[in-house]
Amino acid sequence: MTETSASPAITRTIDARGSYCPGPLMELIRAIRESQVGDILAVYSSDKGSKTDIPKWVEKAGHRLISVEAREGYDEIVIEKVR
């Protein structure tokens, strides 16, 4: 889990709650394709695999993981599009 002291403004929220693996990752990938470098994206996922799968993908794809937070019944994963 990582956290920054000053939370950046979210550019776009992807509410993938209720969607199952690989749905949340695929929805994030679609959003990344439509976003600009520097955009901050938050993914809400109730699929337990997302909090490991999405950070692994973010690392592979060269983006920046800002935070992974457990919320009520779901995880919020925040990333920055870097390239």
Next chain:
Amino acid sequence: MKRIVILGGGVGGTLAANLLVKKLAKRIDRGDVSIAVVDQTGTHVYQPGFMYIAMGGEQAENLERPERSLLDDRVQLVVGEVDRVDEAARSVALKDGTVLIYDQLVLATGSRIVPEAIEHFDQEAHHFYTAEAARKLRLALDAFTGGRIVIGIAGMPYKCPPAPLEVAFLIESELRERNLRDRSELHFCSPIGRAFTIESVSEMATPILAEKGIELHTFFNVEAIDPARKVVLSLEGEELGYDLLILVPPHKGQQFLMDSGLAPAPGGWLPTDRNTLLVGGRPNVYALGDATDLPLSKAGSTAHFEAPVVAERVAAAIRGREPSGKHADYEGKVMCFFEIGDGKGTLLQFDYAHPPKPPKPGRIWHLGKIVFNKTYWHTVPKGRV
């Protein structure tokens, strides 16, 4: 008169129609109920056979039958392309001007491939999602004398999730048989962090990929194809050179579902209740098969197991009672055979609560798939299995 309109004459639509006749025969004979199936071409195509045109000597003409021949005589077949569904008027308009009124609507409209979503796909990439594309892939394999084969998935979700792995395994076997294996490299690209979406199947397939010397590339989401350099590029920043490129094309739901406000853009998948198969909370609109947004295989098998639930629910609504019995709710059942190569296969059988536990690959499951494919016309659409 209660009117049931079923859009789509594939596995799901045809089976649902025939099962509804069995449930409502007396009412149909009295003229109290009518069932119409709307199909774009009037030809029923057994799509799982396409892979065997590329890999197993199958012929396109064996994979088609007139839809009329598969439907009970009491089902009206309307051949035409749907333009729009008007929910307020409870009507379906076809492009030829025909208008059908419904009380119960079943959307069995499948999925469609959109290779044009990726530039140069048509010129550079082979696939096996139409009979013609599969035939071209067969010709390309016949002409292949060694080199680098890249097999990947250019969009999720897509039809028949095991198919790209099956093709990788079958091509690897074929190359060994043709003494081309030591002159060839095989690469398999998965958009996610493992070889297959379902973890237990991935755990089964990953060692087989390794054993067969097929290199696995995870998190490879196809972004572009560069025909000049013969490379496929991923969103993640990787590129892979190819001599023969085989990609599952991107898939979407039908455009008219988006135009009619039934399914959201850009995917066009119908928001479907996982148990009742009702669409978006509507009381009289059902979806099954590839058309849904359910987290299940887009495969004939899924439609096959969903159709009895749709039939039970629609029949119950017509009779004014609650759905009952073993088909009152859909529990996510899917069953399909999975080719491993060298005349062997395994079986994927699962539901929402039970992930698949594929048995040890063996000849019986490969033969099971061949027999199922050959006997399909006499069994599945008519509700005999």
